[in-house]
Amino acid sequence: MTPDRWTLALEDGDMTWPEAGAVLVLRAQAEADFSALGRDRVQAVQGFAPDHDRLAARELDARVEPEGEFAAALVQIVKSKGESLSLVAEALTMVRPGGVIAVDGQKDEGIESILKAVKKLLPLDGTLSKAHGKLFWLTRPDVLPDGVADWIAEPGETEDGFVTAPGMFSPDGADQGSEVLVALVPQLKGRAADLGAGWGYMSAVLLDEQESIAAMDLIEAEYSALQAARANVDDPRARFFWADATAFEPEERYDAIISNPPFHTGRAADPALGQAFIAAAARMLKPTGQFFMVANQHLPYEATLKAHFGTGKLLAEIAGYKLYQAGKPKGTRRG
Known part of the structure; x- marks a missing residue:
């Protein structure tokens, strides 16, 4: 070495x-x-x-x-x-x-x-x-x-009033993928989780719009982003977890999971990150749970979704993004 x-x-x-x-x-x-x-x-x-x-x-x-x-x-x-x-x-x-x-x-x-x-x-x-x-x-x-x-990076606000800071994903405002998911995802019910929640945009919007969500766990690996999410999401149904989303162990399985997973390691595209999020979602969901994921159009996630879920469909393909829905998680039943 x-x-x-x-x-x-x-x-x-x-x-x-x-x-x-x-x-x-x-x-x-x-x-x-x-x-x-x-x-x-x-x-x-x-x-x-x-x-x-x-x-x-x-x-x-x-x-x-x-x-x-x-x-x-x-x-x-x-x-x-x-x-x-x-x-x-x-x-x-x-x-x-x-x-x-x-x-x-x-x-x-x-x-x-x-x-x-x-x-x-x-x-x-x-x-x-x-x-x-x-x-x-x-x-x-x-x-x-x-x-x-x-040089000191001070927290700022997006046009919509969300707190962010340099170094976070999409610090100038919500990225298009997240906007696609919150606009088109169906009504969520029960306990939900946001894997790779970032500074909390998707959770903030969905908690504001959907009373049927009983609880939302924001799981984010970047400490500064999670601190921003705490400022951006003041709904009492929200809980915050500083953790690697791919290894997180929930107290009980979820009814629904949303995710706009990262796909870069440094400056290089790395589809394995999103694939790991898919596997983690399958493990964390109830047998009746549903997974909703948005991803850049070119990323090869279809085979991984099929490997970890019994059912799946493409809900939308818009603005260079794909929104997937997957159910019947195979999770821990996989050998």
Whole structure:
């Protein structure tokens, strides 16, 4: 296995790391090797539930929000430039003057764009290019430039008044797929769940329009999105679960499940994510339960739906999306 770029920079003596003090890692990746940074000193901050759970299983100090003052920080960027710059700003404010801030990411995640933005405000101490990515690092100055505050991603509101923030899926407003589902899904009855609920648009609309829903569980892996959903969905029938939707175990099975599942890993399309949501829905539904899923027209979900459900039909094909209904879940009865 190729060492992480920060490990190489430290081993080569290019980057100097403090020998004492807490180390902050923002958006800590689940399988990353932090031993060169002082593993026992690391606070691994990660709001994506599957990665957070894997970090905790490795007995790292895994958190959703940082706490304390730090001698150094590593930022692992994400595909959203706005969120990545906000992470850099957070690291700069939480590391004491004279401490080291390192920023790491792949070229297809936008590391060059982040490097360019940081260089406009702050001098760099060094860079390392390796394995289609780049690491750069700098010393935290005594006084931060005014422009750093502009990087901090503050929650905003869509035209419809929903709370969102940079880095969330469709932060500027509901995506067309979600709009198709809430417009065309039939009346739901009993206990329902929203798998991959995001910032809560579909649940908010359906709870507002359908009194026949007895309860709605919003299940979302991204902590910040779930916090936004709490602000957006004030119906007493709603409950909120920070969890990997594909592994979630409900207290009892549902009468209905809705989903607009994610289909990207980083910047690459990954139909396996939606396929995992289909399998999870089949497992969570009652034998009489119904699954309603919207997906981009080109994604190959028909075979997976047929494998996990006894009945199914295409309710609509509109605006580049397909809305499916599936019933008779095979769930745990599958071998």
